[in-house]
Amino acid sequence: MFGDISSATKIDEIKFKNIAFPNDPIHYIAPTYDDMNHITFLLAKQMRANGITADRIVTLAKGGWPMTRSLVDFTKIKEVASIGVKFYQKLNQRYEVPKIYQDLPVSVKGESVILFDDVADTGKSLVYVKDYLLKAGVKQVTTVTLFYKSHSVIKPDFYGPTTAAWIVFPYESRESFSFFQRKWTKEGLSNEEIDSRMKQFGARQAWLDEYRLFS
Incomplete structure (x- = not known):
């Protein structure tokens, strides 16, 4: 199905319409808020079917923020924290070690958490924050993203549609x-x-x- 994904009952049924322009080699997709809400629902359904439970959702700033509220609703996980990491000081000036610019506001020691972001693109933020959480004493980390790109260095435990397109988020x-x-x-x-x-x-x-x- 293309365009309207609301009737999809499984992630692999979702196909977004490619947007292409003359003389532009890049293809784009433009999911709506409703599209992403439905993907979040399907991911929560998958996690429930696989017996995944968690004490808290840890969302990656800033991409994870918008749909975290839906994930809270669909999973009934009420505790949430946000963490922000950056790899660049300025354009093309990479930190030797990634920087946490927004740390967790609470202790997560001993918790099981869902680490959530909108897309696993390079995947480096997910890998870095997952390791950071485990070093902070988190018992279990389940990684979840709305979209997945196959060149990512990590394949999330649960993820939405796989795409090579440039994703234009609303x-x-x-x-x-x-x-x-x-x-x-x-x-x-x-x-x-x-x-x-x-x-x-x-x-x-x-x-x-x-x-x-x-x-």
Whole structure:
């Protein structure tokens, strides 16, 4: 099925429509909030079927934040903590050792946790934080992501659709616009052409006008 995934009963039934543009080798997908809510539901269902329980959800900032609330709802796991890790000081200036810029606000020693993020892309953040949690005394870490890319250095314990596409998330609309506005302007596209493409990602004209006004 393409486009509407609401009737999918299994992760492997979900197929997103590829978005492609002339002279652009990259293919994109643009899941909606409702799409990701349904994927979260299916992941929670999978975990329940496999007997997975946890004391807490640890969500990776910032990608894990939006759907963590749904995961809390579907799993009935009420305790949540967030952790943030970064690998770069500035563009192309990589830290020798990744930096925790937002540490856990509570002790997780002795707990079983679900480590949650929106996508396993390189997978390096998941690997680093999983190791960090185990060193902090966590008893068991179950890794869960909404999407998975096969080049990731880690395959999560539970994951949503596998894709090689560039994922344009709805909660990164302004950030995506800023990136693509610069990229496509350099490639000679007009504002109207850029807006037409952004609308295929789910952006609204009022948003684009506002983004451009204050970019």
